[in-house]
Every structure is written in C-alpha cells, then in structure tokens.
Amino acid sequence: MSPEPLDRVFQALSDPARRAMLERLTRGPASVSELAQPLAMSLPAVVQHIAVLEGSGLVRTEKIGRVRTCQIEAGSLQRAEQWINERRIQWERRLDRLGDYLALQTKDETKGKTP
Amino acid sequence: MSPEPLDRVFQALSDPARRAMLERLTRGPASVSELAQPLAMSLPAVVQHIAVLEGSGLVRTEKIGRVRTCQIEAGSLQRAEQWINERRIQWERRLDRLGDYLALQTKDETKGKTP
DNA sequence: ATGATACTTAAGCAATCACTTAACTGATGG
DNA sequence: CCATCAGTTAAGTGATTGCTTAAGTATCAT
Numbered sequence: 001m002s003p004e005p006l007d008r009v010f011q012a013l014s015d016p017a018r019r020a021m022l023e024r025l026t027r028g029p030a031s032v033s034e035l036a037q038p039l040a041m042s043l044p045a046v047v048q049h050i051a052v053l054e055g056s057g058l059v060r061t062e063k064i065g066r067v068r069t070c071q072i073e074a075g076s077l078q079r080a081e082q083w084i085n086e087r088r089i090q091w092e093r094r095l096d097r098l099g100d101y102l103a104l105q106t107k108d109e110t111k112g113k114t115p
Numbered sequence: 116m117s118p119e120p121l122d123r124v125f126q127a128l129s130d131p132a133r134r135a136m137l138e139r140l141t142r143g144p145a146s147v148s149e150l151a152q153p154l155a156m157s158l159p160a161v162v163q164h165i166a167v168l169e170g171s172g173l174v175r176t177e178k179i180g181r182v183r184t185c186q187i188e189a190g191s192l193q194r195a196e197q198w199i200n201e202r203r204i205q206w207e208r209r210l211d212r213l214g215d216y217l218a219l220q221t222k223d224e225t226k227g228k229t230p
Numbered sequence: 231a232t233g234a235t236a237c238t239t240a241a242g243c244a245a246t247c248a249c250t251t252a253a254c255t256g257a258t259g260g
Numbered sequence: 261c262c263a264t265c266a267g268t269t270a271a272g273t274g275a276t277t278g279c280t281t282a283a284g285t286a287t288c289a290t
Contacts, residue, residue: 010129013199014122015248026205032267045249047268052247066257066266074210077203084128084196090141091187130278147237160279162238167277181236181287 005057009080012056017041018049022058022072029071120172124195127171132156133164137173137187144186 012018021035036046050070053059057076061068127133136150151161165185168174172191176183 004131006134007129007131010125014125014129016119016122017248019121019198022202026202026209028209033265041248042250043267044251044269048248063267068267072202072206074203074206077199077206081196081199081203083134084192084199087137087141087187088189088192088196091189091192094141094143095189126277132278148235156278157280158237159239159281163278178237183237 005076006080006083008052008056009058009076012052012058013080015049015052017046018053021046021049021053021070025059025070025072029069031067031069035070120191121195121198123167123171124173124191127167127173128195130164130167132161133168136161136164136168136185140174140185140187144184146182146184148182150185 061070175188176185
C-alpha cells in the first residue's frame with residue numbers, strides 16, 4: 001500500500017517549484033521562508049511542497065526554535081539517478097550490439113555477392 | 116503554459132507501471148500488447164501510459180500495419196539523469212568544502228590553544 | 231467475405247494534486 | 261506582557277491522474 005520510494009522521488013522531482021527548492025538547497029541549508037521567498041505562492045503551499053520532498057527522502061528538516069531548516073539528502077537523489085543510469089546504459093549497450101550485428105550482416109552480404 | 120520537458124519526464128518516471136514498461140523496452144522494442152502482457156490492467160490503461168511516456172519524450176512509437184512498436188529514446192532519459200547528477204554533485208562539493216572548513220577551524224583552534 | 235487481432239476512442243469515476251484562505255500555535259524581541 | 265515573526269493546521273476547490281467499461285476502427289489470415 002505504501003508507494004515505492006522511487007515513485008515518490010520521481011513524483012517529487014516532477015514539480016518545478018520543488019526542483020527550484022532543491023536547486024536552492026544545493027547551495028546550502030535554508031529555512032522554510034527562505035525557500036518560499038523566490039516562489040510566487042502562499043507559505044502553506046510551500047510547506048506542502050516541503051512535506052512532499054521530505055516524504056520522498058530528498059530532503060531532511062529539523063526545527064529549532066521557531067525556524068525549520070531544510071537540507072538535501074543526497075542518498076535518494078543518487079538512487080533515482082542510478083535507476084535512470086542503469087536503464088540508459090542497458091539500452092545503449094543494446095544499440096551497440098545491434099550496430100555490430102548489422103555491420104557483420106553487411107560484411108557477409110558483400111562476401112556472398114563476390115564469388 | 117506547456118509544462119517543461121523535465122516535469123513530464125519525472126512525472127512519467129513516477130509510475131511503477133511506466134517504469135516497468137521502460138525496463139522491458141531496454142531489452143528491445145515491443146508492441147503495445149507485449150508491454151501490456153505482464154501488467155495487471157486493461158489495454159486502454161496501457162495505451163494511456165504509453166501516451167504519457169511518448170508525451171515525455173522517453174519513448175518513440177511507430178505504427179506499422181496494425182501493430183504499434185515502442186522504443187526507448189535515450190536522450191530524455193539522459194537529460195533527466197543529468198539534472199539529478201548536477202544537483203547531487205553540487206551538494207556533495209558543498210559538503211566537501213564544509214568538511215575542509217571545519218577541519219581548518221579545528222586546526223586553528225588547536226593552534227590558538229597551545230602558545 | 232468473415233472473423234479474429236491489435237489497437238483506439240470515448241465517457242465516466244474515485245483519488246490525488248497543487249493550490250487557496252482563514253484561523254491558530256508557539257518562539258523571540260522590546 | 262504583548263506584538264511580531266515563523267511556521268502550522270484545517271478546510272475547500274478546481275484540475276489532473278489512473279484506472280474502468282463499452283463501443284469503435286483498421287488490418288490480416290483463411
């Protein structure tokens with residue numbers, strides 16, 4: 001019933017506001033209002049986005065006093081990257097093998113044609 | 116108002132059925148029904164998933180006779196991977212710099228403490 | 231031609247999404 | 261103390277998602 005982590009990571013990454021927040025967070029931790037500042041939406045909307053990011057494991061937060069500080073969690077970013085990388089590599093290997101096969105076919109054809 | 120390509124790529128990747136289809140497609144092109152076969156859902160549902168994959172640029176399809184053949188488009192996969200990679204690298208560089216800074220601070224402290 | 235195959239289109243439905251406004255809690259600074 | 265600041269909670273809304281079933285439309289084999 002609980003969705004796979006990858007589902008939630010990619011879902012989190014699919015929103016431009018959330019990607020903007022992540023981009024900001026690569027330059028260091030930030031408070032909720034710092035994350036909200038460049039975005040054209042209400043604070044509660046931002047808080048909801050942060051909840052999605054946190055739920056996906058992309059971001060870790062900690063509240064000290066009245067300010068909640070957010071940080072990137074590189075691990076889940078890396079797992080998502082790895083999933084994509086594996087598929088892409090496999091597909092490219094397949095294309096390479098296909099290329100080799102076609103080259104071989106062409107050579108055989110030439111051979112057959114010149115006796 | 117049309118969503119950024121990255122939005123749609125990550126959105127497409129966020130569904131397990133669509134990831135399963137992509138995974139199948141890394142082993143070579145497949146028809147709609149071949150993609151549908153391992154999935155516990157109706158054909159129209161599968162067709163809709165394929166439309167999402169195609170709309171995101173992750174998959175290219177071509178209909179010959181009555182069978183539509185689907186193929187991975189590695190390019191958009193790579194662009195998504197690159198976005199993640201850039202953020203992750205930047206965050207990790209930041210952590211490294213922070214580590215260096217803290218190490219330096221500790222050294223200075225020790226220096227200051229032993230006159 | 232006929233019937234099976236391989237999708238396609240259309241309509242509908244419940245759940246989730248990305249917001250909003252309004253009201254609230256709980257630090258902090260003067 | 262009390263006002264401000266930082267964030268939270270709750271409730272509502274319109275749009276989008278991920279399915280479904282039912283009824284098509286081409287193609288292909290016989």
